[in-house]
Amino acid sequence: MPAIETIGLEKTYSVGYWRKRPKRALHPLNLAVEEGEIFGFLGPNGAGKTTTLKLLMGLVFPTGGTARILGMEVNDPRVKAQIGYLPEQPYFYDSLSANELLEYYAQISGVAPRERRPRVSAALAQVGMAESAHLQLRRFSKGMLQRVGIAQAILHEPRVIFLDEPMSGLDPIGRREVRDLIEGLKRQGRTVFFSTHILSDAEALCDRVAVVHKGELRGIGVIADLTSTVEARVEVVWQGDVPPDLRALTAECHVTGDMARAVVAEPQLDAAIDAVRRAGLRLVSVTPIRATLEDYFVQKLTPHEMAEARA
Amino acid sequence: MSPRVVYIASNTFREAVRDRVLYNLIAFALLMVGASVLVAQISIDIERNVVVNLGLTSVSIFGLIIAIFIGIGLVSKEIDKRTLYTILSRPVRRWEFILGKFGGLMATLVVNTFLMALGLFAALLYQSHHFQRADAYLLVVLYFIVLEFMVITALALLFSSFSSPLLAAVFTFALFIIGTFSEDLRNFAALAHGTTRWAAMGAAYIVPNFAALNVISSVAHDQAVAGSLVLYNTLYTLLYAGTAIAGAMLIFEHRNLK
Numbered sequence: 150m151p152a153i154e155t156i157g158l159e160k161t162y163s164v165g166y167w168r169k170r171p172k173r174a175l176h177p178l179n180l181a182v183e184e185g186e187i188f189g190f191l192g193p194n195g196a197g198k199t200t201t202l203k204l205l206m207g208l209v210f211p212t213g214g215t216a217r218i219l220g221m222e223v224n225d226p227r228v229k230a231q232i233g234y235l236p237e238q239p240y241f242y243d244s245l246s247a248n249e250l251l252e253y254y255a256q257i258s259g260v261a262p263r264e265r266r267p268r269v270s271a272a273l274a275q276v277g278m279a280e281s282a283h284l285q286l287r288r289f290s291k292g293m294l295q296r297v298g299i300a301q302a303i304l305h306e307p308r309v310i311f312l313d314e315p316m317s318g319l320d321p322i323g324r325r326e327v328r329d330l331i332e333g334l335k336r337q338g339r340t341v342f343f344s345t346h347i348l349s350d351a352e353a354l355c356d357r358v359a360v361v362h363k364g365e366l367r368g369i370g371v372i373a374d375l376t377s378t379v380e381a382r383v384e385v386v387w388q389g390d391v392p393p394d395l396r397a398l399t400a401e402c403h404v405t406g407d408m409a410r411a412v413v414a415e416p417q418l419d420a421a422i423d424a425v426r427r428a429g430l431r432l433v434s435v436t437p438i439r440a441t442l443e444d445y446f447v448q449k450l451t452p453h454e455m456a457e458a459r460a
Numbered sequence: 461m462s463p464r465v466v467y468i469a470s471n472t473f474r475e476a477v478r479d480r481v482l483y484n485l486i487a488f489a490l491l492m493v494g495a496s497v498l499v500a501q502i503s504i505d506i507e508r509n510v511v512v513n514l515g516l517t518s519v520s521i522f523g524l525i526i527a528i529f530i531g532i533g534l535v536s537k538e539i540d541k542r543t544l545y546t547i548l549s550r551p552v553r554r555w556e557f558i559l560g561k562f563g564g565l566m567a568t569l570v571v572n573t574f575l576m577a578l579g580l581f582a583a584l585l586y587q588s589h590h591f592q593r594a595d596a597y598l599l600v601v602l603y604f605i606v607l608e609f610m611v612i613t614a615l616a617l618l619f620s621s622f623s624s625p626l627l628a629a630v631f632t633f634a635l636f637i638i639g640t641f642s643e644d645l646r647n648f649a650a651l652a653h654g655t656t657r658w659a660a661m662g663a664a665y666i667v668p669n670f671a672a673l674n675v676i677s678s679v680a681h682d683q684a685v686a687g688s689l690v691l692y693n694t695l696y697t698l699l700y701a702g703t704a705i706a707g708a709m710l711i712f713e714h715r716n717l718k
Contacts, residue, residue, distance in 0.1 A: 162718070206549040209716040226551040234549035240541040242471070244478035256467040258550045301546055311549075 150220045151181040152309050152340040153188075153205065157214030160200055160364075174200040176365045177214055182342055182357075184308075187335050189351035189358035190344040191442065197364035198344035199237055202313050205342075206234050218309055230259055233302035237313040237344075239294060243287035247278055247297050250286060251304055258305040272300040275333075277326060291318035299327065303334065310334060312343040316350050328354055348442040360446055367449040372442060379440035379448055381415040385422065385432070392428035395421055412438065464552050465560040472564020476530055477571075486572055489522035490579040497583050511587050512598065512680040515580040520605050520676070522576065523569055524636065527609045530568070531616025532628040534561040539717055548717070555709040562617055562705055569609045577602050594682040600690060604673045607697040611668045612636060614704035621708040621715065638663075639670035668700055 157177040163169040175197045182188040190198050203209045205216055207224040221228045241250050251269040260268055273279050276296040286294065295318045302310055315331070316324045331341050331354055345351055351358050352372060359369040368375055391402045391409050398421055401412040413421045418435070425432050476482055496514035500507035535558075538544035547557060577598075584595060615635055619628035638645070642664055649660035673693055675685050 162716075203545075203717065206545065208545055208548060209718065210714070226553070229549065229551040232549065234546060236542045236545040238542070239546065241543055241546075242475055244475055249474075253467065253471050254546065254550070257464050257547060257552050298546075305550075 150184075151217075152184040152186070152219060153180075153182040153342055154217045155180050155201075155205075155214065156216075158201070158204055158211055158216050159213040160204060160209060161212045174364050175204070178361075178366055180359055180366065180369060182340060184340050185335065185338050186356045187331060187341045187354050188343070189355035190342060190361065191346070191348060191351050191358050191446070192344075192361040193346050195363075196346075196361045198346075198361060199313055200364070201361070202234075202236075202311055202342075202344060205311060206232075230305070231308045233305065233307035233310040235298045235302040235310075235312045235315055238317060239298035241286050241294065241297065241301075244285060246283050246285055247273060247289075247300070248282045250297065251301060254301045254304055260305050268304055268306070272304040273297075275303065275330065276300045292320060292323050295319055295327075296323070299330065307339070309340045309342065312341065314345055315343055316345065316347060324350070348446065352442050358442065360442075360449060362446075362449065362454070368445065375445045376440040376442065379444045381440065382412050382438045382444075383415055383418050383421075384410060384412050384434075384436045384438055385418070385425065386410045386434045386436075387425045387430045387432050389428070389430040392424045392430065394424035394427065398424070408433065462553075462556050464556050465563060468547075468552070468557060468560025469563035469567060472534070472561050473567045473571075476565065476568040479530075482526065482530075482568070482572070485522050485526055486575060489518050489576050492518035492522075493576065493579045493583050497587055500587055507587055508584070509680045511580075511583050513676060515583055516598070516601055516605070516676045516679075519573060519576040519580060519602070520608065523573055523605060523609050524612060526572060527565070527569055527612040528616055528629055528632050528636075530565055531613045532620045532625045532632065534565060534617055535620045535712070536625045536628070544717060554713050558617065558621070558705065558709045558712055562613060565613050566610060569613070570606060573602060573606055573609070594679075597679045597682070597684055600685045601675055601679050603690070604675060604693060607693055608670060608673045610697055610701045611639075611670075611673075611704070614701035614708070615668070618704045618708040618711075621711045635667055636670065639668040640674070641671070642667055642669045643671040669696065672696070 155178050157179060158175065159173070159177045160175040161171045161173045164172045178201065190201065192198050200209065204211050205218065205223055207229075216223045218228045219231060245253070248269060251272060252265055255265040255268055270279065270282070273282050276299050278293065278296050278300060281289070281293065286297065289297065295315070299312070299315060302312065312331075315327055319327060328350070331343070334341050343354075355372060357369070357371050358375070360367045360375075387409055388407055389409060391404060391411070395411055396402055398417050399411055399413045403410050411421060415437075422432065422435070493511075493515045496511045496518070499514060500510040535544075538547070544557070548554065580598070581591075581595070585591065612632060616628060616632045619631040623631070645660055645664040645667070649657055649664055652660055672689070675689075679685065
């Protein structure tokens with residue numbers, strides 16, 4: 150049984166004030182996330198990531214299809230007791246302290262009264278906020294609020310955790326800590342489903358990823374499998390100017406000081422090296438470039454979407 | 461009652477209690493009550509009448525402001541700040557959230573009314589140097605004021621469950637004004653003919669009957685309030701506020717939280 154499963158899940162909103170017209174936020178989405186996985190849900194801003202998460206949380210209602218968590222309908226209260234959710238850019242009751250806020254969340258999550266205090270302290274310690282436990286949230290920075298947001302999502306020890314842009318607002322050290330935290334959750338056997346537009350975060354963490362764009366699923370799988378479909382490229386470095394023959398091969402040529410660098414598709418490597426030699430320049434290095442999720446994502450864009458992204 | 465409703469209500473109460481705006485309003489209301497004593501000093505023979513009238517009106521108006529302005533933000537603020545998302549992703553049903561919010565604001569209003577009533581009784585004591593039997597009727601007026609807040613809060617919650625805070629404030633305030641003159645609407649219906657009569661009669665029954673809840677002037681003249689009126693007003697408020705809350709729950713149950 151998958152931890153998360155969507156079958157033809159879709160959402161169309163009505164937009165406009167007088168003359169309503171349909172706007173599809175999510176095309177029929179089919180995906181399954183296994184228990185214990187870290188699953189990345191990737192895409193640029195406005196891709197449909199948050200809509201999908203809201204559908205899974207039962208905050209918006211689907212116009213088609215179904216979603217199940219741990220084999221149950223998403224609005225089943227038994228499911229709600231076993232999931233944790235961090236919304237994008239969370240903001241909490243700023244008159245409360247972190248302790249009071251988490252105590253409140255523990256109450257409405259159904260945590261037994263005797264367990265509340267230890268769970269609150271443990272969750273705050275886990276996100277590195279134990280020392281700010283009694284401080285009012287209005288004094289917190291964006292990064293601190295993000296940590297409290299993560300603490301409330303893991304407080305009741307849920308089996309499946311949904312994080313919407315969990316690294317947003319964090320400095321590099323904070324991001325590293327959240328990455329460690331997510332890995333720790335995986336070690337505890339929990340399923341983590343997180344959305345991000347920062348592809349390097351997904352590469353560092355995820356067992357599998359799904360790529361969405363404009364509400365459509367463009368690809369799903371293990372990162373290595375996805376990136377293996379990207380055309381291999383090679384970096385060529387030499388001393389001197391860029392020969393015209395080489396410039397005709399690729400647009401990616403850069404000159405820094407007396408060194409020049411070009412990135413070419415693997416089949417064009419011989420032609421690129423020949424161009425450098427014909428111009429009598431000294432070849433310095435030839436290095437294969439590992440395909441990244443970003444390359445995969447760019448490959449999945451249509452020419453029209455690429456033009457839009459550049460505009 | 462579900463314990464989650466109680467938890468949400470206590471949190472709403474705690475939040476309201478920590479809001480500085482609330483203290484400003486209470487302080488201003490107490491100032492008005494205090495000012496009534498000064499006005500009473502230049503009102504020969506009707507000193508008590510002035511203190512009671514001005515004092516109770518202040519309690520009612522400032523409570524009303526709190527009920528409308530906190531009431532309209534109960535749902536929309538939670539959506540804007542996304543705090544609602546972290547609540548509804550837990551085992552909390554949407555109707556529990558609405559009921560908890562309503563309970564929390566009502567608790568806040570009851571405590572505020574109690575504090576302002578203390579101020580009013582202190583003003584009366586200062587003015588007359590002793591309490592009299594008729595002062596006990598003030599408790600009935602205060603009870604009716606709380607009933608009025610209950611209807612206003614339920615309406616604010618109903619309107620804010622489907623419209624923007626500004627529109628919800630306008631709708632609630634408009635209904636308060638029309639409801640205050642509901643007796644006039646009934647009298648107009650009695651004099652009118654045809655469709656106008658039916659439309660006016662329908663409107664008079666739909667809008668809240670705040671006129672029946674306002675007994676300030678008769679109590680200011682030391683008149684007792686009939687026990688039957690207390691019973692009818694209680695039942696009417698429970699029915700009216702209950703219907704409005706049920707409407708808010710129904711709308712909120714099907715609302716997409718974009």
